[in-house]
Amino acid sequence: MMITDEARKKLFKKYEKLIAVNPDLNRRLVSFQANKQVPLYRWFKYKEGFSSKLVRYFMTKYHPTAGHILDPFAGAGTTLFSAINPEKDLFSTDCPSWSSTGIELMPVGKFAIEARLAAERIDRKRFHQQMEVFGRSFDEFRDTSSRIKHIAITQNAFTGKTEENLNRYLNYFGEAISAKLRQIAGDLRGDNRNESGHDGKLTVISGSSLEALPKLADGSFDFIMTSPPYCNRYDYTRTYALELVFLGHDDADVKRLRQELLSCTVENKEKDHKLKEIYNKIGRRSDYDHVMSVYMACEAMQEVNSILGELNAHKKLNNSNIPRMVRNYFLEMCFCIFEMARILKNNGFVVMVNDNVRYGGEEIPVDLILSSFAESFGLRLKKIWILATGKGNSSQQMGNHGKSELRKCIYVWEKI
């Protein structure tokens, strides 16, 4: 078996000077954890989210004047709300209010965003009164006559008691939801935030970024802050199966959603055909060809694809679909990055949170490969910030061989 890491080493050398540990950044700030105590952000626990502080940190650092921000993988909307709701925090004392646009495939994320927007419009006094009524009458509520319409993943997933409570919830609001409502009511009372709300504008587009991004106008955004799915086999449709059921989705919907996810699970099939169709339909076939040629020309990418193919042939991967997932993950990201470069204004920034991965012992430098795509589309790599892990050995983290620690990073690209 021929294993070489020459192309990856070459790419590492090219960008090495731009990789640095940032002591301001840590796992807590980058993950949803830092939102847990923050009014408005704690209502819906979107485990894959990043924190509002992180968004503010980067906006203040790279684009202190207001404009229009995009998050093409918006999740529960952390970027969107952080941008339109200026709040004084650790890092900044003067945060202007932005307009924001998000794209999100999972109906759960869109629902969380819309619920929060709706909360800003409701009559707060009536909301508090209704909550009192719910609290009193739910305790006596025993009706379980409407039953959950399970999908394959949720069938038999709960104990009898949980199932009964879920059914009770279906027939009325559950206990958990009333506690959550109390918290929301507390936040809306204005104890913790500026009553005037936001004065920016928030738009959320439901669907896949692969289809939505090509429809956005050239040079229409000042800043993009996002965290795409990682190339790590994480299946959002599985994690949020119960929520999807509660939102009325059936097995066929969930299957379709899984296929539309950016290729981050071993079940994802090729989307080339669909991509070609999208670009043909909008009369931009030459853009499709250009993105494909950039992908093919990336030596480190081809090295990774061929090594994973070899490892697979020797049964060295624990799932035979890993090479397909990796190949397609990068191809789809290549399309997204091309579009991000096109819709960004000159001197605008992209800030992307993503982790490197390893399969069959081979490190896949997601940060370097995506940055090389970005560079081909006119986005200059400004920095790859590595999260401080507290382990204190940055050179080990930055190592480009063997079993070095995988980089968890945030990249900054600037449109030139």
Ligand SMILES: C[S@@+](CC[C@H](N)C(=O)[O-])C[C@H]1O[C@@H](n2cnc3c(N)ncnc32)[C@H](O)[C@@H]1O
């Ligand atoms: C890491 S999460 C982003 C979380 C977000 N930063 C937040 O704070 O809530 C990645 C998101 O990408 C979404 N996603 C996956 N494939 C997508 C696609 N093709 N188009 C748009 N969104 C997609 C997932 O549903 C998930 O919500």
